[in-house]
Amino acid sequence: MKKHTNEKLKLAFQELYRKILMIFAVIAIGAIILVYFMVDPSLSVFRDDEPKTEIVVLPETNDEFDKIENGIHVRTGFVEAPGMMETVQNCTNCHSSKLVIQNRMDEERWKSTIKWMQETQNLWDLGENEEVIINYLVTNYPPRKKGRREVLTDIEWYQLEE
Amino acid sequence: MKRRSFVAKSSLGGLAALLGVEIVFKDLMPDGYVPVALQDTDPFKLFYKDKDMVVLNDKPWNIEAQAHLLDDKITPNKSIFIRNNGLIPEDIDVDNWTLTIDGESVIQEKTYSLSELKSKFKQYTYQLTLECGGNGRSEFDPPAKGNQWTIGAVYCASWTGVRLRDVLEDVGIKEDAVYFGYHAADVHLSRDPNKEPISRGAPMSKALQDETILAFKMNGEDIPIAHGYPLRVIAGGWPASVSGKWLQRLSIRNIVHDGTKMTGTAYRVPCKPVAPGEKVADEDMCIIESMPVKSLITYPKSGATLSLGKKLNIRGHAWAGELEVSKMEYSIDFGATWKVCTIEKPANRLAWQHFSAKISFPQEGYYEVWARATDSNGVSQPMLLPGWNPKGYLNNACHRIAVKIA
Numbered sequence: 001m002k003k004h005t006n007e008k009l010k011l012a013f014q015e016l017y018r019k020i021l022m023i024f025a026v027i028a029i030g031a032i033i034l035v036y037f038m039v040d041p042s043l044s045v046f047r048d049d050e051p052k053t054e055i056v057v058l059p060e061t062n063d064e065f066d067k068i069e070n071g072i073h074v075r076t077g078f079v080e081a082p083g084m085m086e087t088v089q090n091c092t093n094c095h096s097s098k099l100v101i102q103n104r105m106d107e108e109r110w111k112s113t114i115k116w117m118q119e120t121q122n123l124w125d126l127g128e129n130e131e132v133i134i135n136y137l138v139t140n141y142p143p144r145k146k147g148r149r150e151v152l153t154d155i156e157w158y159q160l161e162e
Numbered sequence: 163m164k165r166r167s168f169v170a171k172s173s174l175g176g177l178a179a180l181l182g183v184e185i186v187f188k189d190l191m192p193d194g195y196v197p198v199a200l201q202d203t204d205p206f207k208l209f210y211k212d213k214d215m216v217v218l219n220d221k222p223w224n225i226e227a228q229a230h231l232l233d234d235k236i237t238p239n240k241s242i243f244i245r246n247n248g249l250i251p252e253d254i255d256v257d258n259w260t261l262t263i264d265g266e267s268v269i270q271e272k273t274y275s276l277s278e279l280k281s282k283f284k285q286y287t288y289q290l291t292l293e294c295g296g297n298g299r300s301e302f303d304p305p306a307k308g309n310q311w312t313i314g315a316v317y318c319a320s321w322t323g324v325r326l327r328d329v330l331e332d333v334g335i336k337e338d339a340v341y342f343g344y345h346a347a348d349v350h351l352s353r354d355p356n357k358e359p360i361s362r363g364a365p366m367s368k369a370l371q372d373e374t375i376l377a378f379k380m381n382g383e384d385i386p387i388a389h390g391y392p393l394r395v396i397a398g399g400w401p402a403s404v405s406g407k408w409l410q411r412l413s414i415r416n417i418v419h420d421g422t423k424m425t426g427t428a429y430r431v432p433c434k435p436v437a438p439g440e441k442v443a444d445e446d447m448c449i450i451e452s453m454p455v456k457s458l459i460t461y462p463k464s465g466a467t468l469s470l471g472k473k474l475n476i477r478g479h480a481w482a483g484e485l486e487v488s489k490m491e492y493s494i495d496f497g498a499t500w501k502v503c504t505i506e507k508p509a510n511r512l513a514w515q516h517f518s519a520k521i522s523f524p525q526e527g528y529y530e531v532w533a534r535a536t537d538s539n540g541v542s543q544p545m546l547l548p549g550w551n552p553k554g555y556l557n558n559a560c561h562r563i564a565v566k567i568a
Contacts, residue, residue, distance in 0.1 A: 094221075094351040094352050095219070095221050095222065095351055096219050096220045096221035096222075098217070098218060098219045098220060098221075099219050099221075099309065102218060102219075102309065102310040103305070103307055103308070103310070104305045105305070105307065109307070113307060121351065121352060122350075122352035122354055122357070143304060143305055144305075145303060146301065146302075146303035146305075147303060148303075148546040148547050149301070149545070149546050149547060149559065150301070152464070152530065152562065152564050155464060155465045155564045156464075156465045157465045157467050157566060158463075158465055158466065158467065159467050159468075160462055160466035160467060160468045160474075162468075162472075162475070
């Protein structure tokens, strides 16, 4: 009789154990699905409608993006020197680096140009970078004396056939 | 047939038109994603420009010609400089394009569709010289801020459109009208929709001239996108910035128009002459109106070598803002002596004029051929830089080319 009761109890425990296991399994699977949804809400892995042709997206983070060649930052044309990256990051969002490079100003005029851009062109407060950027520009792109008229340079000579 | 250069469905249709190809899978492109072709693009293909054009700036696009590219009497698109203050509009829907005339000095605001403008008013075609106010800026010392134009921000194309005067008569203008100001579809560099990249204009006296037109054709074809498609104000002889591109709205003001780049120091020069580098207060800066007398030698290209005894034929164009060029001269001895060139009458008022000369050289050696135009008021181009100004406008110093006699 006692043995029979023990047998029944044992079976009941086994049943309970299986149920607990099942509940844990369901919770675990649910958690995995939930996490996946958080990472990839559009279930893109399971969809087959991705473009067959490759869309080339410019690399944002690899070394090629900010490559320096012969002392020149390839992407912008800026001279590699202290303050270059601050200048790239703050001065080439709205306009091209070409606009910066073709201008030659002293510290005071760069300051007033930055102020003008902040007042009228939505440029943000540059904080400590302002001094770094101005130093970079006046050091690497100083004004050059041109006088009232320069001599002709870079003449490409050719034979005129008429 | 629907004439649409830019597909309205998606702004990428506009990109496709710019690129000249259909973008496959454009529906799958993420919003705000700009195809590589427009990020790092070939502007010469994008805008159908000559490969010898010089890119000064690629955001915004600013591209200038070299003198020898401007040899044609009527400048073809491939040699026309691009000066943009903002971003070129991306989704132009010509079927629904309208022009609204408003402002304090209109009797009643009125809106026209493109087809109404074309059918309601008589059309005129003029050759009109447009020169950037900052053409020649690169030569100023101390240097002036901005795009460093050399000599190529000028051209004379043939423009077809309706007279602004005729449209304003139809709208009805009050007696207190002072100025017109344009508003356009281009986008501010910061992409702030509340900012206009540029909104300039001119006094009513300029608005009412025969040659001030609302143009929809350049050189007989739709205006190229970079030059203001589908509608543009053309005010020849004045800084080209008065000729607003992508025109959507024109305000008739009872004050001097105060839009972007009308105030402060933009397109202004000191009212009184100043020393190079001198500081000038905003209130002492005056708006540029007519451009000064100027000329370009467009043939031969600088650097020509020829043998002694051969004569050199030169040719080019001369223009004088609101005025006419009355005399054209050249010098091969740095201005010690000047000889007269033949100069043609303009095709119409405000068109540039064509000059030519046959030059003999006394001996072998290095020469420079300098060209000098004189306007109908007797004012000539200076050989040196004209008066310095903080923003580097109005450099009309003589153009010169190098020649070697061997």
